Amino acid sequence: MIWLLYAALVMISGYFVLAPLFGKTNNFDLGLCAETELDRLLDRKAVNNKGLNDLEFEYKMGRLSDLDFKQLETSYKNEAAIILQGIEQLDVPKIEKEKGNKKGLSRASTKCPACGAETAPGKKFCADCGRRL
Template identity: 30%
Template sequence: MLWLTIGVVVGITVLVIAYVTAPLWRPRKPLVETDDTPLTALIERKDATLRAIKEVEFDYQMGKLSEEDFERDNVRLRHQAIALIRHIEELAPDAGELDTQLETLIAQQREVSDSASGNGADVAEAETEPEVLLEAEKIFCPTCGALAAPDDNFCATCGAPLRKATPA
């Protein structure tokens, strides 16, 4: 009985050791970061931004955001999304699906700007109008999509270099 126990336990031990150490005898291989490429990070950020746009729209429809706040957030987020999608396009030009997304976004963006300038007739909202127009000239961080001043070299939010974005 004792010998049987010892036999079973030794058998289990050998099996477990062989199984757990098996990968160590294979040829050495580094961990490949399929989950950590700049592209997947960008896509994740873009998805988050698109979600944020939806949420802002929903909040506005629910009356939680004033028109002014909604427009500012919406414009900012759409700019972010556009910057991110452009950057994804650069990294993966064959991402054909993104084209249409970008088109839609830009088209929607125009609508928002149009409606903003349409509503901006009264004095109170006149202030926001040039800001919306100005923002088109500002640049956005290709890594995180944050707004940056045109002469900045690095992103104030994430520290990524801003100039890399310009096509070579």
């Protein structure tokens, strides 16, 4: 009796584990979600924006002198300009097209490119990580 139990456990697990090897479709592609230069720049942009927001908040809290605030604000804005320039230099439509040509997920799909979470169509930000879509 116990051997039957073992055999059932092995067979059920075996089917469960090995079935994907013989499946017809791949619902994902390895490497598709790898960090690209665009992802890195967008991340930097999001972090820079957050830094700028915090800077303004801390200035209003009296945590920063006028001089410090102006210097840091300029620094954040300069960095934002460099990031935007970097994004413009990348051929974004081409990247999007290349990604879209692959099977599975693409930036146009309902997956966040940063964290991969499901996002409703038309949303401007990912509900999971806050990244602009």
